[in-house]
Amino acid sequence: MPLLPEPNIIPEPISAPILTTQPNPPDNPPNPNVLSPTSSPLPILTAPVHLFPALPSHPMQTRSKSGIVKKKSFATSTTINYLQTKPPNFTIASKIPEWRVAMASEFDALQQQHTWSLIPLCSGQNLVGCCWVYKIKRNTDGSVSRYKARLVSKGFHQKAGVDFNETFSPVVKPPTVRIILSLAAQNQWPLRQLDVSNAFLHGLLKESVFMAQPLGFIDSTQPSHVCKLHKSLYGLKQAPRAWFERFTSHLLTLGFTASLADASLFVLHHGSTTVYLLLYVDDIIITGNNSTAISDIISQLSAAFELKDLGPLRYFLGLQIDYKKVGLFVHQHKYITDLLHKFQMTDCKASPTPIATTPPISTDNNDALSDPTPFRSLVGALQYATFTRLDIAFAVNRVCQFMHKPSTVHFVAAKRILRYLKGTLHKGVLFQPGPLALTAFTDADWAGDPSDRRSTSRVIVFLGHNLITWLAKKQHTISRSSTEAEYRSLATGAAELAWLRQVLCDLKLFLPSAPLIWCDNTSALALASNPVFHGRTKHIEADYHFVREKVVCGDLLLQFISIHDQLADIFTKALPSTRFLQLCSKLMVYSIDHQFERG
Structure with a gap:
């Protein structure tokens, strides 16, 4: 049926209530687009058709042409509880008392640390912005522990050579963490965990950095001034480096020495007392053979930094540590x-x-x-x-x-x-007491990658009975034989053992015997021990021949192992479930529910 009468037909008037405009109160100006809730439905107008504007003649049939009207619905159940979810910006957070308290607490801490001073903005200065970042700290049961607000500078506003130079900051390596856990399990030493509050705020800046005043805390007497930073702030490109230099310099005054193999490992060796300290940004692990010395060191660090003593090590960088009678x-x-x-x-x-x-x-x-x-x-x-x-x-x-x-x-x-x-x-992995000896297993899958036919070196290293490192490294060149692929894996394993041995030397630990490598390729073993090289091996890079030098000097021992007992086989190829589970059991991947107390 047609939507409107033909132009030559004048519609008859119909009975309908007449709309009249009522005067509105002064504080409510009339809105022609909004009707009163008590208004009646719109009547059908009886004006002549020629007064209506011409309708578009496009043939497409739309909902409005068909008289279909669907009211917009606004869901009221989508209200976000920002006491359970962190607010996305300052505007929302500033309306919630808990987050206002968190921001005020952070600002007060910055003021107590004398993080900046207000100065007039001069032309030519590079101004860095800042923003608030929010986080909800929770307990182990999921309940809210506290609300934390952190002032973060917009480091992407910085310019290289103007307000920052070097930015590199070392972090502790995973094998080093496993070595410390292994030593603590072998010697039954206590493991303590510390956390530094506002760690980056302790770093001293060498460059001149200017930042805008934070939202919500702009000085009313000096609103146009900017913050000249004296200490590092989260978000600055050089903040991790400044904090690391500040903390390590203080450790040196306490008698610690930094490891040559891992810059985040520190050793205190005084007489019969030995203390090890690992630093990962603001998380610290400390252990040693003297509980009193450990407590004294924690007290000395607390005097210089705002520390939280979290007690025995339980949760560190996503690692959960369970204490058993036979180890960790x-x-x-x-x-x-x-x-x-x-x-x-x-x-x-x-x-x-x-x-x-x-x-x-x-x-x-x-x-x-x-x-x-x-x-x-x-x-x-x-x-x-x-x-x-x-x-x-x-x-x-x-x-x-x-x-x-x-x-x-x-x-x-x-x-x-x-x-x-x-x-x-x-x-997971079990760390238990055992002998102080390094043992490695090396293997390779010759031309195992179907895309480029390169081999992959696999290395597993034990310290006593404990796995401390495992790696898979794709070789840079294509090996022309399985002997070459296995020999390159030997070189990778030898290099890893050399580094681990240096770490142990920095820890004041010396191995009673040379490290041992187990390899399942007799040709590679002969190549590593034989000083005469023939034409088929001269294309191998000379730096791989340091394996033979280590063997000749007695710094490394090589032994043959059958492929059935090769533990590194789990890293070389996709295995059937039976073989895979067999190797997993040999590598001591235990269940949390395993009864360790019964051995």
């Missing part, structure tokens, strides 16, 4: 659980192995992901999960090789690792 059990149950929740795989079906044996993952895939960000985020998170989960090291190494152009197949392979972790949340 380290796992990442909470970290992996959060990872499964983040990628919505808490209810996924568990996989028996982290990687399928067939088909091999390759770059020959055309279905590239439109948005590779989730894949890269997942793979990066899985890399940190290998801190204690060495059983996924090979699978993670494989998917890491496709970060530049991931496809759907690669994403499925990464999710399979998560499905394997879902069924093995109860696994």
Whole structure:
């Protein structure tokens, strides 16, 4: 039926209430677009048709032409509780008392530290902005512990050579953390954990940095002034370096010496007293053979910095430490659980192995992901999960090789690792007493990558009975034989042992015997021990021949091991579930519910 009468037909008047305009109160100006809640439905106008504007003649039928009207609905259940969720900006946070208190507390701490002084802004000065960042600290049961607001400078406003130069700051290496845990388990030493409050605020700036006054705390008497920073602030490019220099210089005054192998490891050796300290930004682990000396050091550090003594080491960088009668059990149950929740795989079906044996993952895939960000985020998170989960090291190494152009197949392979972790949340690494000896296993998969036919070196190192390092490193060149691939793995293992031996020397520990490497290739062992090289080996780079020099000098021992007993085999290829579980059990990947007390 037509929507409007024909132009030559004048519609008849109909009975309808007449709309009259009522005067509005002075404080409510009339709004022609809003009707009163008591107003009646709109009447049908009886004006002549020629007074209406001409309707568009487009043939498309729309809802308005059909007389279909749908009112907008506004959901009222989407109100966000910013006492359970951090506010996105200052405008919202400033309206909530708890967050106002948190910002005031942070501002007072900055003032007590004399972080800046107000000066007039001069022309030519590079002004750095700032913003508030909010975080909710929670207890282990999920309840809110406290609300924390942090003033962060906008470091992307800085200019190189103007208000910053060097920015590098070292952090402790994962093998070093495992060495300290292993030594603490072997000697039954106490492990203490410290946290430095507002760590970066203690760093002293060498450059002149000017920052805008923070929102909500602008000085009313000097609103146009800017903050000249005397100490580092979160967000500045040089803040981590300034804090590290400030803390390490104070440690040197207490008698500590820095390790040559790991700059974040510090050793105090005085008479029969030995204390080790590990620094990872503002998290500190301290252990030693004298509890009184440890307490004295904590007291001296508290006098210079605002420290929180968290007591025995329980949770450090996502690592959970459980104390057992036979040693320390380290796992990442909470970290992996959060990872499964983040990628919505808490209810996924568990996989028996982290990687399928067939088909091999390759770059020959055309279905590239439109948005590779989730894949890269997942793979990066899985890399940190290998801190204690060495059983996924090979699978993670494989998917890491496709970060530049991931496809759907690669994403499925990464999710399979998560499905394997879902069924093995109860696994981790055990550190227990044992002899002070370094033992390594090296292996290689000759031409194992189907894309470029390069080999991958695999190394596992034990300190006594404890695994302290494992690595998978793709070789830079194509090996022309399995002997060459295995020999390069020997070189990688020898280099790792040399570094670990230096760490132990810095800890004032000396091995009673030379480190031992187990290799399953007799030709590589002969090549490492034989001073006569033939034409088939002269193309190998000379720097790999330092293995033979270590063997000749007696700094390294080489032994043959059968492929069946080769522990590094778990890092070289995708294995069937039976073989995979067998190697996992030999590498002491234990369950949290395992009865350690019964041995």
